[in-house]
Amino acid sequence: MRSKLFVPGGRPELFAKALAGPADALSFDLEDSVPADAKARARDDVAAFVASPAMRRAAKLAIVRVNAPGSAWFEDDLRAVMVPGLALLNVPKLESADAVRAVVAAVERIESSGGHEAPAGLLVNVETPRGLEQAAAMAAAHPRVAGLQLGLADLFEPHGIDRGDAAAVHAAMFAVKMAAAVAGVFAVDAAFAAIDDADGYRAEARMSRRLGFIGKSCIHPRQVALANEVFAPSPEEVAYARRVVAAATEAARAGHGAFSLEGRMIDLPFVKRAEALLASLG
Template structure:
């Protein structure tokens, strides 16, 4: 999931173009981009799109960013999604384990009523100081949690933290990535609002990739190729990963757990990373990122 494009639920005229575009994942938004008076309309439009043949054959990871559960619309959002083919629900501003469990209970209820066997997973957006401090606990709250997403605007702006300072950016990205690692889930970078500054978007994306994030959120289609490029494994990286995996197979046959590749001592953590990279490349080349869901 190198790129995750937000698609406003209130703009159904954009759905077909997004489904045919280059983003690995689409996040249909029912929250911030939808005015209160249009919430019901947007929900209906998104559900109709998710049930369409175009969505089914798109090969994309399909996500819906719901309204918060303590809002007037969060419960209706979750109850509407069972049986639509959606892969994940993106819960905004999560701070407490009971919020995660309440979302799980709603999804279980809806899936039971619809007779759905494939459970909808959860992507938790961490965008408050409290949420960041509890991120590992939140990510471990239930097996349905697939990943954590960082919301830097909501996290930094109220606190007066300068997002353009690399030290500040690194601190937040690192903390969330470690929390995701503790829970065994993926970490996805958040959106970057300045559509004119491709260089700054790339700086954030590169830092996230070096910290082990799987991709970056995009708020406009023009950002999608930037994210895809940054999070695409290079030919040299793929070749090295193959050398490591092949050497690991030979070493295992000889009863060795450690060996040398390109002058570097390699043991199981390096092998696991190489295997994960090759698996990700196969998924992208095959046109489907569905294993994340």
């Protein structure tokens, strides 16, 4: 999931266009982009499109960001969007493992009522100071948690933190990646509001890739190509990973757990990284 494109749930005329584009994942938004008086219609439109033959045939992940637990729309969102084809249920404003487990309980209540298909997993937003503090606990709260998604606007803006401070961005990214690593789930990077600032988007994306994030959110189609470019392994990286795996195989045959390759000492953590990169190629 190099690129995850947010699609406003209240704009059904954009759904097919987004599906035809190059984003790896489509994240249909029922939260911030949809006003209160349009949420019921948006919910129905999104559910119908996610379950449509076109969406299910596409080689894309279908994600729906529902309204926050405790809101007037949360339960109705769940009942509507738990349809065949939904890959990830994106849940905002969570701040504890108990809150994650409460979402799971709500999902299971709907499942037990019949007629609903369970989502493949939960994508938990980390977008508040308390959420950042509890990120590792949330990642490990339940097997349904597939990944953590960083939300820098919500995390920074209310508290006067400068998004232009690379050290602050790095600190938040590192914390979320380490929290995801505790539970063995993925981390996906935040959206970037400056649509015309390709260099700024690229810089954040490169930072998050160096920190082990799998991809970055996009709020405009023009950002998708940037994310795909940054998070695609280069031919040199792929070739080196293949050399590492091949050398590790030879070393294992010789009974060695560590070996030297091109002037560098290689052991199991480096082999695992190379294997993961090659596995990501499909």
